[in-house]
Amino acid sequence: MPVEDRREALVAAALAVVERDGLGGASARAVVAEAGMPLGALHYAFPSLDHLLAATLDAVTDQERLAAEAPISAGVDGGLEATLAAGLDAYVSLLVARPARELAYLELMLHASRDRLDLPPAPGRYERSYAVVAALLEEAAAATGHRWAAPPLTLARHAVAMLDGITTTWLADHDEPAARATVRFLAASLAAQSTKED
Amino acid sequence: MPVEDRREALVAAALAVVERDGLGGASARAVVAEAGMPLGALHYAFPSLDHLLAATLDAVTDQERLAAEAPISAGVDGGLEATLAAGLDAYVSLLVARPARELAYLELMLHASRDRLDLPPAPGRYERSYAVVAALLEEAAAATGHRWAAPPLTLARHAVAMLDGITTTWLADHDEPAARATVRFLAASLAAQSTKED
């Protein structure tokens, strides 16, 4: 098995373990067992367990988050606010249906952010996420004949931040109606930053 | 030393350790060392390490979060939006100045939320936080002659969610100007949910 394939398999296994048992349960032995590999394979593919967890965060940021954010402006007939609300509501449904994935993402992200607390800004990891959401916002505006009054990239960051907050808050209290209400608040707030095209 | 005092001291020590070394570094030995107690004292005061960490989460939710949210509507001359923006901006300053505290809070919260993933909603833990923010919102509205068009408790939940999101996002990218921009977005969005009193 090529080293690259082995790395990918280990990343997938690490994500599965973190989802099931949490970051604390993601030991070297648990991950290689999940991947069906011998113990030594981990340090053959990665310098350390922490390197594997960092790679896992990158993977989940690139793939899973974008998949979660993809429906944000899914096509819905109606105004801009309704379009945004429907797409954002789909994220809540995804969160409620599979909370372990979002929980794993947050645990990995906080773990990685700890040893950069006193370091200069780490650009990049979120940039792709912002860009994707910004593109979706532009798409939604175009489809409903609106124009954004603020830079879509800026609005995208607001949206991503709020989705993160909705996630942590729902994880804390499991209040789904409240989460959906917050999503509608976000849709209205975003729509307020647009003007109807003439 | 009374058992209650011992518990409080252990909670304070646990919080200090999680801030410094993360949840993964919060072992029984690390906590009792921080508290200057012998190892056995932990299981004398708490049934297990996890019970101590849960108590630590309760303490940080009650005390520290409320302290962080207190300045949300600190008195500022100007309209409602400016008042809210100034108070929320103070939270960002606190976050940037002491990120370890917020990071510790989130780590403890996610840890506690994991073993309730398939359980019915756990009411209560956040309720006090929402109530305090709601009171601050009402205070700000009254001071500037506004009336909330939506229930303050609902708006408070939106605000708390967004502050959580601002925290995770800033921890990920350390983009302080962006965090402050999101705070202004939140202030404007909240203010839009009010009407000027006659």
Add this chain to the structure above:
DNA sequence: GCACCAGTTGGACGATCGTCCAAGTCCGTC
């Protein structure tokens, strides 16, 4: 002064941790 007990302690236990590395396996080449 002695017995007693609630409170306190730190060593012991078995399990598990991340990492390393000597030994083993496999396949292409002479």
Add this chain to the structure above:
DNA sequence: GACGGACTTGGACGATCGTCCAACTGGTGC
């Protein structure tokens, strides 16, 4: 078939983990 080297393996290592409990402490009541 014999050799060589790259790849793969799982046991070994020392450290640390959460928990338990037998021993010790200090003060109180007789």
